[in-house]
Amino acid sequence: MRRTPASRARCSTASRSWSKLSWVRFAPMSISCMATGPESGGALYAPMLRPPERGAVDGPGIVRASTRPRDVASLCAVTTPAPSAFPIAPLLPEIVSSLAAHPRLVLEAPPGAGKTTQVPLALLDAPWLGGRRIVMLEPRRVAARSAATFMARQLGDEVGGIVGYRIRFEQRISARTRIEVVTEGILTRMLQDDPELAEVGALLFDEFHERHLAGDLGLALARDVQASLREDLRLVVMSATLDGARIAQWLDAPRLSSAGRSFPVAISHAPPRRDEALELQVRRVLVEALATHPGDALVFLPGQREIARARAQLEAALPEGVELLALHGELPVDAQTHVLQPASDGRRRVVLATNVAESSVTLPGVRIVVDSGQAREPRFDPNSGFSRLEVVAISQASADQRAGRAGRVAPGVALRLWPESQRLEPQRRPEIAQVDLAALALELAAWGDPSLVFPDPPPAGAMGAAHDLLQRLDALDARGAITQTGRRMLALGTHPRLAAMLLAGADANGKALACDLCALLEARDPLRPLPGSPRSDAVAARWQALAAFRAGRTPPDAQRGALAAIDAAAGQWRRRLRLDAAPPASAPAHALGDLLAHAFPDRIGHRHARDATRYGLSNGRMARLFDDSTLRGEPWIVASELRFEARDALLLRGAPVDEAQLRRLWPRRFVEADETRWDPERRALVGMRVSRFDGIVLDARANGRVDPAQAAQALSDAVGLLGLDVLPWRDGLRQWRARAQAVRAWMPELGLPDLSDAALLATRDSWLRPAFAGISRLDALTPQAFADALQGLLDWGQRQQIERLAPARVDVPSGMARAIDYAIEADGTPAPPVLAVKLQELFGLADTPAVAGGRVPLTIHLLSPAGRPLQVTRDLAGFWERTYPEVRKEMKGRYPKHPWPEDPWNAPATHRAKPRGT
Structure with a gap:
């Protein structure tokens, strides 16, 4: 790690030394004080951060030792569950002692066990913590606020005191904060800015089973810090549904499990009826469940859109007096708090929630769960260049966790809105395997250690x-x-594309416009096409709708709520950039495109010379416009969203770009050079004088000269265009490749290279291009030079293994060596190798010949003396015993000059006819 710990150390904002600690123990409607140091079971106690002063109050609910009991009792207005009421309570001493002996721990505890709120409190007085802070990673903002609030309430404190939180665009911490709940991006920034984390004693990774990319990165960074800088830093990975054994092995950590406390949950399936929309299915199932089962109901839906649709259906369908609520990450804090508290008037509740309610938050009174089986999760969207939220089927682990929400307070029921026959994936796939990794790559480059x-x-x-x-x-x-x-870019904490655009604004007005575009790109499309009106693919139309909304005029094709959310997000970005400028009311013609070009330099497009709807892109691909596109005719554009198709990508959203601005910004990307190309019509190399902008050919003229230094690359490119069949294959070489592919499939432990068409084309520059050196025509490549290049992909030892394990010929009892035919199926798997041989040549042979060290028996095609097939077998002994007598009876009269002995086991094998006179 390329950092100096001393240069990263920060001064402590609160003293870590005091002679005596005063403690306040909170339990429901009771409180007791102690004048000396901490007791065991730190979850029950709140340490004072300054030396005690007699009778003083350190904050709401935090009391220093006093001889006046009435001062203490008067502060017990907040009733919270006693820590001993949580199922994880008996395990807390073992957790503390395990971390005293080993700096890492994997903790498995089911939902409701109390791990999120009780473990941090239990560690507060651990001797190894030494008064330092505990930082707990919480994947979701709702859960981060909820956990911090709950822990603060247990301590009789307010959020921002001993317990605080930090999430995007919001924080509540102070100099007194000892437990800090943060979301994933915050933790990454903390580690990047101060790898030593001198004032942090423990990092807790809650709900790690969600496997968010930022969570994986945070744990990898923390593991590296612990190994190289901070051996005393404690790492705890916590989850309810986690492959704990695998993570514990990777982390080299002990593993503890807590038994949960739950009631039985009856699970049933209520699949959709024919052509039944999700919101109608929810209404049908939920209304029946409320009439049949007691308690509140929790409905899991993929996102806000589905919540809004279900709410519209349920408002008139629910029984009178049932309170209908929503819970998702975009709700205001007070609305989230209201949902997470019991109804003050005792009414039944129905909560429509995204998967934020799946873990880390507790909804009181829920005994009915209705599960759509769907969630919105990030997937890389090549159309936009970002990871987008898509509706996907949940994993079995998520389904089990959701169902468990119905059994937290009493027996419950979980109603699944999919057929019982539908099988779910066992675990959620980690985001690292399915999202855009540009942000991760930038974080790793900043960390400076590629071996993470x-x-x-x-x-x-x-x-x-x-x-x-x-x-x-x-x-x-x-x-x-x-x-x-x-x-x-990294300091801005957003996708590198957006960060590049935010940094590109030349002045305050340009930066404010970039904030608007950033908010527009991160949001869903605020425009909805009106019936009969043409679609709009212009980014300018979206920004103009935003400007009109700010002026009090919402266009008829715009969604007011979506524009309000975009406006708020743009305001947050302006505050993040410390920008005092008001959002612009107008923008020059190319201003939007010039900024977008910084975010999408790979998608700058130039109009095709012969087709005004086609554009060459700087990444080398082509894109086309809708026939009624508002961008038609623009000489230069930038595409912020594309739909990738087999031939040309379809531009869904874009803006015009000023060529003069491109030349000012990126002069080195405009180049003019002599090139040698393959002309597919002439099937020959041609010399060209080419002008380019990145991968866009702006102009190309023949210059009549073929550069020998460029010819090999051009011929290699031609093979990529035309395919491997244009190369001078010989039958023996095709068989050799099939043999090598077969051995690779049969014996993967040998590690032979991949010789499939796809692999050879992908690597042709490394193995084929050198063979083209000094020639300027495809047909000038000799069969021998091609064979040497292909076989050179295997070293001498590997080629010998091919000869031994997949021989080209096999000796048969007649004394002849007969060829084995190898073939590869269309799916890349090897077909059974075939030995075609006359029946008389195998007399006396009982065992079927095999290759691959005896693993793969040959398929024997037994031929007549005329070379026609008689029988196909992989069981030669069975053929002699059961089938040969019938073959002999039929063939003896047809081929009388050839031997057909009654006893093929002991007859001499031969490839000839019988001698004359026999």
């Missing part, structure tokens, strides 16, 4: 694409090291 180890490694292809994008954004240099621009 993850629970699941990032896919190589996705990381390669991320590095390519970051280099286009000037966030990484050619060596892959982070640039100064990349560090500034």
Whole structure:
């Protein structure tokens, strides 16, 4: 790690030394004080952060030792559950002692066990903590606020005192804060800014089973810090539904499990009826459940859109007096607090929730769960270049966790809105395997240690694409090291594309416009096409709708609520940039596109010379417009959203760009050079003088010269275009490749290279291009030179293994060596190898010949003396015993000059006819 711990150390904002500690123990409607140090069971006690003063109050509900009991009793207005009421309570001493002996721990505890709120409190007085802070990672903002509030209430304190939280655009902490609940991006910034974490004694990763990318990154960074800088830093991974054994092995940590306290939950399935929309299905199932079962109901839906639709259906269908509530991450804090508290008047409740209610938050009184079986989770969307939320089926672990919410207070019922026959994936797939990794690649470049180890490694292809994008954004240099621009982008805490755009504003007005675009790109489309009106693919139309909304005029095709959310998000970005400028009321023609070009440098497009609806993109691909596109005719555009298709991508959203601005910003991307290309019509190489902007060919003219230094690359490119069949294959070489592929499939432990068409084409520059050196025509490549290049992919030892394990020929009892035919199926698997041989050549052979060290028997095609098939078998002994007598009877008269002995076991094998006179 390229950091100096001393340079990262920060001064403590609160003293860690005091002679005596005063403690206040809170329980329902009771309180007791102690004048000396902490007792065991730290969950029950709140340490004072300053030396005690007689009778003084340190904050709401936090009392220093006093001889006046009435002062203490008067502060017991808040009733909270006693920590001993939580199922995890008996395990807390073992957790504390385990961390005293080992700096890492994996803790498994079912929902409702109390791990989120009781474990941090239990660790507060651990001797190894030494008065330092505990930082707990909570994946969701709702859960972070809820956990901090609950712990503060247990201590009789307010949020921001001993317990605080930090989430995006919001924080409540103070100098007194000892437990800090943070969301995932916050933890990453803490580790990047101060790897030593001198004032932090423990990092707790709650709900790790959700496997968010930022959570995986945070744990990998923390593990690296612990190994290289802070051996005393404690790491605790907590979850309800986690592959604990695998994570504990990866982390080299002890593993503890807590038994939950739950009531039985009856699970039934209520699949949708034919053509029944989800909101109608929810209404039908929920109304019946409320009439049949007691308690409140919790309905899991994918997102806000589905919650709004279900709410519209339920408002008139629910029994009178039932309170209908929503719970999702975008709710105001007071609305979230209201949902998480019991109804003051005792009314029944129905809560429509996203998967924020799946873990870490407790909804009192729920005995009915209605589960849609769906969730919105991030998936990389190549259309937009970002990870977008998509509706996907939940895992079995999530379904079990959701059902468990019905059994927290009493026996309950879980109604699943999918057929019982439908099988779910056992565990949620980690985000690292299915989202855009540009932000991760930038974080790793800033960390400076490429050997960082993850629970699941990032896919190589996705990381390669991320590095390519970051280099286009000037966030990484050619060596892959982070640039100064990349560090500034990282500090903004958003996707690198958006960060590049936010940094691109030349003045206050430009930066404010970038904030608007950032909010628009992160949000759902605020425009809905009106019947009969053409679709709009212009980003400008969205921004103009936002400007009109701010002026008090909402366009008829715009959604007012969506524009309000976008306006609020843009305001948050202006505050994040410390920008005092008001949002602009108008923008020049190319202003939006010029800013978007910084976010999408790979999607800048130039109009095709012969087709005004087609554009060459700077990433080398082509894109087309809708026939009625408002961008038609623009010479330069930038695409903020594309739908990728087999031939040309379809532009869904974009803006015009000023060429002069492109030349000012990126002069080095405009180049003119001599190139050698493959002309598919002439099937020959041609020399060209080419002008380019990145991957866009602006102009190309023949210059009549073929550069020998470029010819090999051009021929290699031609093979990529035309396919491998244009190369000079010989039958023996095709068989050799099939043999090598077969051995690779049969014996993967040998680690032979992949010789499939896809692999050979993908790597052709490394093995084929050198063979084209000195020639300028495809047909000038000799069969021998091609064979040498292909077989050179295997070293001498590997080629010998092919000859031994998949021989081209096999000796048969007649004394002849007969060829074995190898083939590869369309799916890439090897077909059974075939030995075609005359029946008389195998007399006396009982065992079926095999290859691959005896693993794969040959399929024997037994031929007549005329070479026609008689029988196909992989059981030669069975053929001689059961089938040969019938074959002999039929063939003896047809081929009398050839031997057909009654006893094939002891007859001499031969490839000839019988001698004359026999």
